[in-house]
Amino acid sequence: MREAAHAGQIAAYPAQVLSFEATQAVRRPPFVPPPGPAGRKSTTREPIIQESEASEPEATRRDADVTESSRANRGWWDRNADEYQVEHGTFLGDDRFVWGPEGLDEVEAELLGPPEGLKGRDVLEIGAGAAQCSRWLTAQGARPVALDISHRQLQHALRIGGSFPLVCADAGALPFADGSFDLACSAYGALPFVADPRLVLREVRRVLRPGGRLVFSVTHPIRWAFPDEPGPEGLSVSGSYFDRTPYVEQDDAGRAVYVEHHRTLGDRVRDVVASGFRLVDLVEPEWPAWNTSEWGGWSPLRGNLIPGTAIFVCERD
Numbered sequence: 001m002r003e004a005a006h007a008g009q010i011a012a013y014p015a016q017v018l019s020f021e022a023t024q025a026v027r028r029p030p031f032v033p034p035p036g037p038a039g040r041k042s043t044t045r046e047p048i049i050q051e052s053e054a055s056e057p058e059a060t061r062r063d064a065d066v067t068e069s070s071r072a073n074r075g076w077w078d079r080n081a082d083e084y085q086v087e088h089g090t091f092l093g094d095d096r097f098v099w100g101p102e103g104l105d106e107v108e109a110e111l112l113g114p115p116e117g118l119k120g121r122d123v124l125e126i127g128a129g130a131a132q133c134s135r136w137l138t139a140q141g142a143r144p145v146a147l148d149i150s151h152r153q154l155q156h157a158l159r160i161g162g163s164f165p166l167v168c169a170d171a172g173a174l175p176f177a178d179g180s181f182d183l184a185c186s187a188y189g190a191l192p193f194v195a196d197p198r199l200v201l202r203e204v205r206r207v208l209r210p211g212g213r214l215v216f217s218v219t220h221p222i223r224w225a226f227p228d229e230p231g232p233e234g235l236s237v238s239g240s241y242f243d244r245t246p247y248v249e250q251d252d253a254g255r256a257v258y259v260e261h262h263r264t265l266g267d268r269v270r271d272v273v274a275s276g277f278r279l280v281d282l283v284e285p286e287w288p289a290w291n292t293s294e295w296g297g298w299s300p301l302r303g304n305l306i307p308g309t310a311i312f313v314c315e316r317d
Contacts (some may be wrong), residue, residue, distance in 0.1 A: 009155045010166045011175075017268045033155035057257050058251040064246045064259045066195045069212055070149065070170055072248075072256035077150035085130055085156045094160050095135035099187050099217045100309035101298040107135065109188050110281065111313055112216045118142040121182040122155045124207065126171050126200075126216075127189015131153040131157035134164050145181075147171070148189070172199045184208060186216040192260055195246070197268075205316050214277060214314045220284065220307040223297070224262045230299030233304075268312060277314035 064072070077084075092098065097102075099107035104113060112123075119141030125134045128146035130153060137144040147167045148154050154166045169175050171190040184204050194200050204214050225241040227234050243266065249258040263271065272279050287303025294300075298308050 003218060007309075008150065010168050017150075043148075055252060057251055059247070059249050061243075061245040062248050064195060064248050064256050064261075066172065066199070067247070068256050069193060069195045069259040069261070070172070072259045074149045076258040077148075078152040081129075081150055081152035081156060085153075089130075092130070092132045095132060097133040097136040097187070099283075099311055101286060101295060102287055102303060102309055104283075104285040104309075104311075106133075109133060109283070111281075111311065112185060113211065115140045118183075122180065124181045124184040124204070125189075126184060126186040126204070127191075128157065128166075129153045129189070130160055131162060131164070131166065133185065135160075135162050138162060138164055142183075145176075147174070153279050172196070173204060174203045174207050174293070178206050179209045180207045182209055182212050184212070184214045184216075186214075189216055191216055192218045195259075195261055197261075197263065198275050199273045201271060201277065205276045208316045210316060212316045214316070215311065216314075217309055217311040218268070220310045221263060221265045221268065222306060223308060225304075226306070228297035230294040230297055230302060232301070234297060234299075234302055241243060265310065268310070272312060272314050276316065278317055279312065280315050281311075281313035283311035284312065285311070 034052070098104065099106065099109060099111070107115070110117065118137060123134075123137050123141045123142045124145040125131065125137070125144055125146045128134055128148045129150075131144075131146035134144035134146040134157075141239065143164070145165045145167060146154070146157055146162075148157075149168070149170055151168050155170055157166050172194060190200055191197055201214075208214065222241065224243075225237045225239055227236070227238045244262050244264070244267075246262065247260045248256050250256050269279060269282075272274055284307040287300055287308075291303070292300055302308065
């Protein structure tokens with residue numbers, strides 16, 4: 001594996017150009033997790049200073065290519081990282097591995113394999129944010145590398161601490177040698193936001209060793225046909241499930257400041273197979289009885305009727 005970063009620093013690669021901005025825009029992140037039972041409560045938060053934007057972005061549906069999507073989402077997460085970590089740090093903890101808003105925890109899911117089997121394994125976490133999953137992996141004896149496109153998210157990982165490398169790079173151009181990792185994981189990271197998921201999947205396959213496993217979670221594709229609302233209004237189909245036009249938030253000049261891409265369930269399966277993986281399992285977590293909160297478009301009402309998360313378990317032959 002190419003040298004990435006030592007603990008206590010962030011490695012940045014020319015695969016992407018950093019664009020950290022000190023101001024934070026107040027907008028809801030796409031994955032707002034509910035409070036859950038597991039995980040140590042974060043005690044390492046820092047206060048934030050927010051400056052309001054001149055105007056709210058316009059939400060639309062239009063094409064957005066690889067470059068525009070990458071630039072927009074890097075900036076969005078840099079601006080919103082502080083708010084996200086403060087608001088959701090208690091649920092995420094400092095060292096919990098949760099796959100989605102339903103609260104499915106890797107402790108119980110074991111989608112990467114039994115915890116005792118993680119010891120000594122090299123693991124790449126893609127879209128790591130503040131690297132909570134990497135801390136959990138470290139506790140199991142694994143050797144994770146936490147990668148994110150957002151420099152500010154990784155500053156939060158640095159603030160909380162850990163003995164693993166932090167790498168700021170685009171998932172579509174991974175700065176690692178072939179066959180560097182045994183496992184790769186991504187909990188709502190990268191895949192929902194990229195215009196070409198096969199580019200990312202092929203990069204992940206390249207850096208995995210033969211027999212390596214990739215597990216990633218995304219918003220369940222069926223959710224794109226429904227309004228992003230937690231109440232009864234979110235239960236009526238409002239658009240075509242087959243409309244793959246990206247969701248874009250843009251500024252007054254028409255520049256994208258946030259982009260999310262839709263793939264149907266069949267698209268996701270074909271992406272996985274075409275990128276050289278074998279699909280081992282497709283997990284659709286059910287809404288647990290303990291979770292009574294409404295967060296973003298996720299809620300007990302919707303969660304008990306339609307899936308909110310899809311988790312793909314893949315292996316490199």
